Amino acid sequence: MTSINKLSDIVNNGLCIGCGLCQSVVGKDNIQISMSPKGRLEPKELKNITPETFNKILNVCPGVVVEGLPKKQIDPKTKYDLVWGYYLSLCYAWSTDKKIRFESSTGGLLNGLSIYLLESKKVKFIMHTDADPKKPMRSLTKFSYNRKELLGGESRSRYGPASPLDRFYEALNLNQPFAFVGKPCDISAIRQLSKIDMRVNELCKYLLTLVCGGSAEFTKSQDFIESFKVKEDELSIFRYRGFGNPGRMHIKTKDNREYDREYNSFWGEESTWRIHFRCKICPDSIGDSADISALDTWRGGSPTKEDEGFNAAIVRTKRGLDLINETAKGKFIHIGDKLTINDINDFQPHQLNRKKAVYARHQGMKKNNSPTIVTKDLRIEEISKLNSNEFNKKEELDILKRIEKI
Numbered sequence: 001m002t003s004i005n006k007l008s009d010i011v012n013n014g015l016c017i018g019c020g021l022c023q024s025v026v027g028k029d030n031i032q033i034s035m036s037p038k039g040r041l042e043p044k045e046l047k048n049i050t051p052e053t054f055n056k057i058l059n060v061c062p063g064v065v066v067e068g069l070p071k072k073q074i075d076p077k078t079k080y081d082l083v084w085g086y087y088l089s090l091c092y093a094w095s096t097d098k099k100i101r102f103e104s105s106t107g108g109l110l111n112g113l114s115i116y117l118l119e120s121k122k123v124k125f126i127m128h129t130d131a132d133p134k135k136p137m138r139s140l141t142k143f144s145y146n147r148k149e150l151l152g153g154e155s156r157s158r159y160g161p162a163s164p165l166d167r168f169y170e171a172l173n174l175n176q177p178f179a180f181v182g183k184p185c186d187i188s189a190i191r192q193l194s195k196i197d198m199r200v201n202e203l204c205k206y207l208l209t210l211v212c213g214g215s216a217e218f219t220k221s222q223d224f225i226e227s228f229k230v231k232e233d234e235l236s237i238f239r240y241r242g243f244g245n246p247g248r249m250h251i252k253t254k255d256n257r258e259y260d261r262e263y264n265s266f267w268g269e270e271s272t273w274r275i276h277f278r279c280k281i282c283p284d285s286i287g288d289s290a291d292i293s294a295l296d297t298w299r300g301g302s303p304t305k306e307d308e309g310f311n312a313a314i315v316r317t318k319r320g321l322d323l324i325n326e327t328a329k330g331k332f333i334h335i336g337d338k339l340t341i342n343d344i345n346d347f348q349p350h351q352l353n354r355k356k357a358v359y360a361r362h363q364g365m366k367k368n369n370s371p372t373i374v375t376k377d378l379r380i381e382e383i384s385k386l387n388s389n390e391f392n393k394k395e396e397l398d399i400l401k402r403i404e405k406i
């Protein structure tokens with residue numbers, strides 16, 4: 001298998017998700033993240049990185065290594081499922097604040113937990129993702145210190161490219177307790193960094209995530225606005241969902257033209273998702289190593305109508321369990337009925353399929369001499385052994401067709 005010797009090997013082999021952590025490790029003068037013509041955020045080396053620094057990137061980059069929940073986070077009472085990993089609780093949960101519930105992605109569980117953390121002073125700030133107010137189709141990393149900052153923008157599902165870790169060192173350097181909300185790949189990168197930087201566990205108190213179908217390339221959003229003959233610099237709002245569950249994809253121009261389309265027009269048919277190659281081979285898109293993973297709860301995996309917003313929560317750690325219970329006690333969120341693994345499978349058939357397929361996809365890459373992600377404690381080999389040979393063979397071959405398009 002070809003090894004990874006430089007940053008461009010990660011990018012050119014489709015392993016990069018553009019998280020931005022490498023830039024944060026070495027600084028903007030040395031690595032710059034920019035949008036590629038294919039619509040992905042990709043890092044470029046501006047100055048030669050020393051072998052020692054590159055080694056540090058290799059140890060944390062989610063395109064290189066992804067691991068499951070650290071052993072010391074596994075509570076004795078934790079339950080275990082081969083596909084869904086460790087969990088202390090599976091339940092419905094959503095924000096009790098009607099406005100947050102309505103405007104957030106699903107039911108505002110993640111925003112509700114974030115507000116509780118700020119207002120109970122458990123953390124000083126929330127590190128999360130928002131729209132760039134000047135270029136609303138693009139995302140940026142935000143440190144929110146209060147309710148107004150957290151909810152004042154587009155802190156709801158941003159399906160296009162984002163670099164949620166590009167300011168992670170800046171967050172650590174503030175030397176204040178904070179919580180991070182991001183995608184599962186971001187959480188795995190933080191867990192890896194915590195092994196080599198003690199400040200991570202001292203300061204980053206909570207890791208909250210969403211179950212993630214994948215990040216769509218920027219070209220998909222561009223096609224959306226172009227279908228209404230709108231140019232990017234005319235936009236004042238670009239929203240993927242929210243204002244209802246799922247809510248509509250919505251854009252508004254600076255001269256007040258408004259257009260929208262239903263959520264299923266973007267996410268309905270999996271073959272049109274245009275997600276990053278890294279997402280196709282994602283060994284953990286369910287937030288295996290987070291404290292809490294939030295997800296949608298449409299039976300069969302897709303919405304058939306608008307509803308008030310019902311998140312499910314996979315609570316993985318004791319810290320996550322205490323947080324969700326305290327947040328409910330403080331009346332920031334409502335905890336609904338308990339759920340079973342069968343319910344979660346029903347809500348997320350695409351996740352179940354990916355977890356079954358991903359080991360074979362990695363094997364296909366190895367047979368092609370392409371580097372792939374090193375994984376540990378994610379159960380993917382065990383899951384793959386339960387598949388038929390035909391299923392695994394097909395996944396190995398299909399990923400080779402995708403490799404040609406990286």
Ligand SMILES: Cc1cc2nc3c(=O)[nH]c(=O)nc-3n(C[C@H](O)[C@H](O)[C@H](O)COP(=O)(O)OP(=O)(O)OC[C@H]3O[C@@H](n4cnc5c(N)ncnc54)[C@H](O)[C@@H]3O)c2cc1C
Nearest residue numbers: 104105106107108109110111128129158182212213295296
């Ligand atoms: C790329 C992507 C793929 C998704 N795929 C699935 C899926 O397969 N199944 C499923 O059930 N749910 C998926 N979701 C999540 C789902 O849409 C809901 O966001 C989830 O149920 C949480 O809902 P909520 O109302 O609690 O979130 P909210 O309260 O609206 O909070 C959303 C949080 O996510 C953060 N965020 C938004 N976009 C990004 C991003 N690109 N990178 C990092 N952080 C971000 C925001 O800053 C905010 O903190 C996906 C979301 C994204 C962004």
Ligand code: SF4
Nearest residue numbers: 016017019020022061
């Ligand atoms: S996945 Fe993140 S850390 Fe790895 S190369 Fe891409 S931007 Fe850098």
Ligand code: SF4
Nearest residue numbers: 185212214279282285
């Ligand atoms: S599918 Fe995996 S790699 Fe892609 S954005 Fe989601 S967590 Fe990250």
